[in-house]
Amino acid sequence: MLREKGTTLQHLYWGERIPTETASEMARATESVLVPFESSIGVAHEEYAPWGEMRFKEPGLKVEYADGTRTVEWLFETYGIEQSEQSGASQTLWLRFRDQFYPFIITLYYRIYERSDVLERWVRLENAGGSGPIIIEQAFSANWQLPHHERYRLTYLHGRWGKETQVTENVLSPGKMVLESRRGTTSHQFNPWLALDADAKATEEYGVVWSVALAWSGSWKMVVETTPYGQLHCTGGLNDFDFRYVLNEGAQLDLPAFVGLFSHEGFGGASRQWHNYEREHVFPEAPDAVRPILYNSWEATSFAVNERNQMELVEQAAALGVEVFVMDDGWFGARNNDRAGLGDWTVNPEKFPHGLNPLIARVNALGMRFGLWVEPEMVNADSDLYRKHPDWVYHFRHRSRTESRNQLVLNLARDDVRQWMFETFDTLLSQHNIEFIKWDLNRAFSEPGWPDEEGRNPERVWLDHVLNLYWMLDELRRKHPNVAFETCSGGGGRVDLGILSRTEQAWTSDNTDAFDRLFIQEGFSYAYAPRVMMCWVTDCPNFLTGRTVPLSYRFHVAMAGSLGIGGDLNHWTPQEQEEAQKFIATYKRIRSTIQNGLLYRLRSPRTGGVTASQYLAQDGNEVVVFAWGHSQQFGETHVVLALRGLEENAHYADAVSGIEYSGAYLMRQGLAVKLVGDFDSRMIHLKRVE
Incomplete structure (x- = not known):
């Protein structure tokens, strides 16, 4: 929800869908915040804030005009809504502002798609001419305001070479948390994606989660700021370090999209929204395309x-x-x-x-x-x-x-x-x-x-x-x-x-050690769909870790995304080649569900001795489950996995044994999987039966 108030644009709401009556009520409501030593604009929930006046939060925009003036004072001019049927039906709202004195135009863009709760935001900067060049010193793509809660938890992806996309969580306190790359490229160290959950209560499948990601492959920056007044906002875009862009008369600059979503189904629900959005509106191939081996x-x-x-x-x-x-x-x-x-x-x-x-x-x-x-x-x-x-x-x-x-x-x-x-x-x-x-x-x-x-x-x-x-x-x-x-x-x-x-x-990573890959691929899946996640089966001992695991374990880990083979086939035994042929043939039968289905992370490698993932076909007719055992203890050879997203009254048959289960049984009683010894794994393929 947006509300114009004077010369500022205020953000009123971001969350699950609300009735029109509630939205109108929010728009009518007046907000009066009086804080000593602060201006009203300094504590307002501004939708996009240029530097200037009594603003001291992280700005979205900082410029210098030809005469040395270094602040922006903008006024709302007009708006428009554009309809597009390309790349999926979408609507784009634009809001145009102009500096009160200089020929500087700032246009905020918002794009939404049918059947998606993902919102794309970006900004266009334009020098209309007549007052010389405008120096852009800082230009972020959007500012996301979150509702008031007692506290928030930040989840993000960090790492290094060979250890990318490690899931990390921090409970936020007043101040700034900065994630960035100054390397000229996206980087191994941090990925331009993050999630925030209220009161640190969200789980994999339950709780409210806000998540944002930046569509930019160079130096980038995200700032998550918690003010002393309990406000939380996230702004980001091009990294302002060593940045200076001369916007000449008549020129315009489109900033990269900063994309956001809300989920009331925990981190898993947020991931599934990201995956569907990417397949429908980001990836160059068709939504149902499959990647070859x-x-x-x-x-x-x-x-x-x-x-x-x-x-x-x-x-x-x-x-x-x-x-x-x-x-x-x-x-x-x-x-x-x-x-x-x-x-x-x-x-x-x-x-x-x-x-x-x-x-x-x-x-x-x-x-x-x-x-x-x-x-x-x-x-x-x-x-x-x-x-x-x-x-x-x-x-x-x-x-x-x-x-x-x-x-x-x-x-x-x-x-x-x-x-x-x-x-x-x-x-x-x-x-x-x-x-x-x-x-x-x-x-x-x-x-x-x-x-x-x-x-x-x-x-x-x-x-x-x-x-x-x-x-x-x-x-x-x-x-x-x-x-x-x-x-x-x-x-x-x-x-x-x-x-x-x-x-x-x-x-995904030069590290092809199958056990390490469980951690890397888990983090990758928080933000990006399995279809684009390349996973190789390589030789053992692994070149990086020296670890040796069974070929079946390596295949099962690599089959969790887009499958590739990277080993030296000259040294594979006839038995290994025969085993590989069978795994590849199996993967071809299930890859549409793996690459384009709904991913449910059943068990995290960070929380115990077993990792498990479930893939549900978009039409609900096929289920693939992987379970990877890390090391066995105390003779415990069985793990029970409660599946998700199935229809309670439907029945599903094991493609190998033919045993049938009801959806209610699989989700409540769970699927028993036997894992023996160290680095054992299983794949279960279920098909819905009429």
């Missing part, structure tokens, strides 16, 4: 790829039932290790004397699609590209250029770099039948300078790099609609609603 060559051959060893892997992958064969790093330039070759995106003639087409032809002949690993935004100093264009990387004058993983970051904000990059990969895709691209990014930004722009606006690299990346992906997708893309950044370092609107899937 892929094989990736990295663990088998590392940089030492060549035509012979890839041909051998192709035969073995096809025999397992794989649908996409992806050749990873090492196929281009002088790429024999990570010290050289990035930037030289031509096929290595020593490794592939006949080019890539014979390999691709064999992949296609065996009924698979061919995919390739690339890292377009990076360059090695030891490369022909860098020797020709050393000015194309981010750098400052008189400062060293910090290398990470022996590579530097190309300045994608430059038009010439963008054009070179597009032409390079457009040519690669045009000359080969490549149907899958793994788009990687293996370092954060440093020395984000642009000497050619000094005296103008070099700080715009934080924004323009991402906008040009989006343009690149959009154009490549337009010209090559048969190509699917995977976002990767040393694992899950670039996963957000912005990049996922342009990529079919995400590499």
Whole structure:
């Protein structure tokens, strides 16, 4: 609910649906807050607050005009409602404001969809001209106001390389909690998603939860602020650190969407809302599309790829039932290790004397699609590209250029770099039948300078790099609609609603240890749908943890999202290959329910010795349950799992044993699952019977 009061726009309500009469009552109500040493505007529930007057909370907007004035005083002008039938029926409300003196227009946007409680919000800034450029110093996309409660609990996702999306909870006290990335990309450390629940009472399936997520793949910031007066608001968008954007006369800037939802069904209900919204309105594929099973060559051959060893892997992958064969790093330039070759995106003639087409032809002949690993935004100093264009990387004058993983970051904000990059990969895709691209990014930004722009606006690299990346992906997708893309950044370092609107899937983590993956994949599922969560079966002992677990356990963990195989098939025994064939065939039968169904997290890996997840088909006719035992104690070999979301009077049959259960029995008495020893697992497949 919104109410205009003077020159401010106040937020009145965000929660479950209410009657029109109640909404009207809220709109008529007057609020009078008198607080010593505070102004009324300083304690108001402002919908979006520019810096100025007696405002001391985290602002949404801070600018400087050409004459040195640094505050915004805005007045409401007009509003409109637009209807759209594209990408699902939606309505967009816009509210236009203008500075009282300067030609600065601020428009707030709100978009809602049919059959969804998710709200998209963003802001457009426009310099109407006549008073010179306007310097944007801070520009957040939205400010979310929450109802008054005694306390709130904040849930968010943090981590590092190999330990992404760890679920973390903090009970809030007065002050600010800041989540951010200053790295130029989304980051492994924090993900631009969070949830808040009232009085810290919400559980997986019960209680009220508010959740927000940012559609941005660069440096970002979210601020959750609890005032001394019991108010709580969450604001966020582009990170204001080192940020300065010159908005010239006649120019406009659209800020990234900051998306929010409310759930009265706990964290699980919030996750299911996110998943349905993403499938319906974010992901580029159709809502009911399924992702194919892929094989990736990295663990088998590392940089030492060549035509012979890839041909051998192709035969073995096809025999397992794989649908996409992806050749990873090492196929281009002088790429024999990570010290050289990035930037030289031509096929290595020593490794592939006949080019890539014979390999691709064999992949296609065996009924698979061919995919390739690339890292377009990076360059090695030891490369022909860098020797020709050393000015194309981010750098400052008189400062060293910090290398990470022996590579530097190309300045994608430059038009010439963008054009070179597009032409390079457009040519690669045009000359080969490549149907899958793994788009990687293996370092954060440093020395984000642009000497050619000094005296103008070099700080715009934080924004323009991402906008040009989006343009690149959009154009490549337009010209090559048969190509699917995977976002990767040393694992899950670039996963957000912005990049996922342009990529079919995400590499969740470089850590493929099956036990660790239960924690990583649980956190991922809080914000993102299983369909885009890539999960590989790799070899044991695991390269990172040294842990050895059964192949069945590894498959069951990887089947909880989009399944991939990453092991060295040359070393798999005939028994392992036969077992893998069966698991892959099973996954093909159930993947629609896994990838596009309703996820119920039955047991968390953080709370005991068993983890369990349930997937319910959208039509309610199929159920898949996974149970993973960590370690057995005291001879306790059975766990009982109470299922959720079923129809009480319906009956469900086990696809293997044929045993039938009523929905009421499965939800109240529960499903007994036997787990023996350490790292045992089970998959149960139920089908509704008439």
